[in-house]
Amino acid sequence: MPALITHQLSFQLDSGEWLFRHLNLSLTKGISGFVGRNGAGKSVLMSLLLGRLEPAEGDIQRDGNIGHYSQLPSHLIDSDITIADFLGITDTLTASRAIAQGSTDPRYFNIIGDDWDIESQTEKQLTALGIQTHVDTRCRTLSGGQLALLQLHRLFSAEHDILLLDEPTNHLDAKGRQWLIEQLSCFEGIALVVSHDRTLLRHVDGIYQLTGLGLRYFSGNYEVFFSQTSLESSALDRQISQLKSEKKNIEKQAQINREKAQQRAAKGNRTLKSGSQPKILMDAKKDGAERSVSASNTNQQNQMKRNNGKLQSLEELKEKRKPQAMHLPVLTRGKNQTLVHVEGFTLPFGEQILLNFTVNQHDRCYLKGPNGCGKSTLLTTILKGYSPLPGEVRRNVSAVYLDQHFGLLDANVSMISSLMSHCEGLQESDARTLLAGIGFRRDTVYRQVSHLSGGEKMKLSMLMVSHTQHAQLLLLDEPDNHLDIEAKHVLAAALNAYKGAFILVSHDEDFVADVSVNKILHMYTD
Structure with missing residues (x-):
């Protein structure tokens, strides 16, 4: 029976800092979601479960064949490998084509076996995935969503007992996400899915x-x-509020007790001076009053100590849960000029739709379309400001592009250096404030980009593009990819407060609903 179980699992960073300690996880059935803030250690835990990293403490029990999907940009992006190579059918295709051309070599017949229709069947499967191309196509020509679907298709087609999926919906359009949900619902093994996709997480058994x-x-x-x-x-929040109220009451009662003690002491001094009562009796009363005051003070100090201890503990807990904030620049609204003009523009692939639209100074655009229709190509064409393809693409202002694969980042540079070198004129104090908003304070701003999670890289990239000097148009190609759910809310709020123009690509319907767009640009016909 397949199972994946951890006992007291701990992992320590090279700096000596504990990323997490004593984690107990038990996967024995069903589909489980896995959530957490960017940088919490989700991908590290996945690597531990796969045996690619060794824990500092604890152990892992693995029973069954494990398949894995990584959120990191695929090696397919920079290779010449074809779809057939990736799916492992190249030899069968070669044999089939050789026989079709008249070869009678027995070796080819042995390779084919019963797979005589391998090419047509594979291309039929690709079409069902929304990848309308032939098996000899190089993988690097596919869109990010098509690459993701291709990898997931191969994973589900293999015989795995356990699946570990690290943000599988990144880059997938609505159709692809629905396909993934259906595949998971039919999967008979165990699955752990790292995801910040609320739609997908609505279909899991536990989180x-x-x-x-x-x-x-x-x-x-x-x-x-x-x-x-x-x-x-x-x-x-209620507990903290109650403890703060209790603290005020203790302080107020302490002040009242001090005032009463001072009044009694003053009255005793007057009585002693008047000589109306024997000194020995007055001294005894004074000692008793001092003991009573001392006991009362000790009791109040103990109450205050207990209150402060509980309050500190709860406030530390709240600090760990404290929402982050992304600060985008405040821009001065100018006249409502045309920033981008697109007329008669047609891409040489996808549905080859004629595009005609303008983007004005106050437009907040949502660029909508399925995987592979050319959204990223359109954005990069707008960034260039001219079209090498049929039609006209004219950009009248400076623009900056946030791509899906962190192209702005140098893995060997620190976060603060990346931000300051890209954003000309940005002061160190301002850079620190921006980085603190996304969760990096004090010396953590010197962390190298290579040590960041996918979500942390995306948040840093977003700060870099939005604070590029003189940029009047943001081209945002799936900026919500890799972001945790809280960070998606933060980014949506930041975009809502942003006064400049942007063109946004996203496949997360919940995220798009949170962003107040005023124009939808369709890359396909309904």
Whole structure:
């Protein structure tokens, strides 16, 4: 029976810092989601489960054949490998084509076996995935979503007992995401899915959440998880508010007790001076009052100590859950000029639709279309400001492009150096403020880009493009990819507050709904 179980699993970074400690995870059935903030260690835990990293402490029990999908840009992007090569059918195709040309070599017949229609069947499967091309096409010519679907198709076609999927919906359009949900629902083994896609998480049996406090399991889908964590967050706020109120009451009572003690002491001094009562009696009363005050002070100090301890503990917990913030520049609204003019533009692939549209100063555009229709090509053409293809593409202002694969980043440079070198004129204090907003404070700003998670790289890239000097148009190619759910809310809020123009590509319907766009550009016909 397949199973994947960890016991007291811990991982330590090269710096000596513990990324996480004593994690217990038990996968024995069903589909489980896996969520957590960017940088919490989700991908590291996946590497530990796969045996690619060794834990500092703890052990892992693996029973069954494990298949894995990585969120990192595929090696297929930079290679000459064909779809047939990747799917492992090249030899069969070669044999089939040789026989079709008249060869009677027995070796070819042995290679083919029963797979006489391998080419037509494979291309039929590709078409069902939305990859309308032939098997000899080089993988690097496919879009990010098509590459993702191709890799997932091969994974589900293999005989795996356990699947570990690291953000599989990144780059997938609505049709591809639905295909993935259907594949998971039919999968008879065990699956752990790292995802920030709320639609996908609504179809899981349970959710693991990784935080600085450890690993927790929630039985049920995303709606159950969100409801429970929201209740816990509200309860935490109420506890902190109650403790703060209690602290004020203790301080107020202490002040009242001090004033009463001072009044009693003053009255005793007056009585002693008047000589109306024997000195020995007055001294005894004074000693008793001082002992009573001392006991009261000790009790109040203990109350305050307990209160402060609880309050500090809860505020530290709240700090760990504290929402991040992405600060985009404040721009001065100018006249409503035309920033981009596209007329009669046609891409040489996809549905080859004639594109005609303009983007003005105050436009917040959503560029919508399926995988492979040419959205990224259109954005890069706008960035160039001219079209090598039929039609006219004219850009009248400076623009900056955020691509899907972190093309702006140098893996060997620190975060703060990346931000300051790209954003001319940005002061170090301002750079630190921006990085603090996305969760990096003090010396963590010197962390190398190569050590960042996918979501952290995307947040850094977003700061870089949005603070590029004089840029009046943002071209955002799936900026929500890799971001955790909270970070998606943060980015949506930042874009809503942003006064400049942008063209946004995204396949996350929940994220798009959170962003206040005022123009939709269709790359296909409904």
